[in-house]
Amino acid sequence: MKTILLFILLIALAACTAAPAPEASLMPAPEADAPEMIVEESSEEAMGGAEESAAPDNHDAEPFNADGELLVDDISPYIIYNDHDFEHAREHKKVIFLEFYADWCPYCRKLDPQIRETFANLDDPDVVGFRVNYDKDVDVKKQYNVVYQHTHIILDRDGNVVYKGLETEWVDSTIVAVLNEAKGE
Secondary structure, eight states: OOHHHHHHHHHHHHHHHSSOOGGGGSSOOOTTTTOOOEOOOOOHHHOOOOOOOOOOOOOOOOOOOOSOEEEESEEEEEEEEHHHHHHHHTTTTTTTEEEEEEEOOHHHHHHHHHHHHHHHHOOOOOOOEEEEEETHHHHHHHTTTTOOOOEEEOOOTTTTTTEEOOOSSSSSSHHHHHHHHTTOO
């Protein structure tokens, strides 16, 4: 069932991203072989095959209390990336959305209000979003093999990458569906 849903999402995303965005001339063209959406095995594999952790299941449905700067202060917070909040979210088995953002990126600026609206309406204590600075948070960029600033990644409760996409158009229902799938729903 998950494979069928993922296949349908891939087709829908491909259809949405087939037409170039009007400001495409401001962005470097993706390499010809760079896919618009990638599904990876796990973040541990992306980091070089780290051993599986025997961490206890700390999952809780309590609202996330962030220390960092909140972009959306709601049940599903959207936070400026910082190591402390990211590790706290992982320890509590939250589904994590990562947006790699750059101030100079026209796609990022265009998508930002839509992403904020999605998190304001999500009302799900199991989901935490982070806006990762593409230019400054280089270690995170390397950890998840991010080469384009408008990359979006979703991690499941175990930290596995279940979605990696280069959206130039925001499709709220698609992202929410992947977040729900990452939660096991």
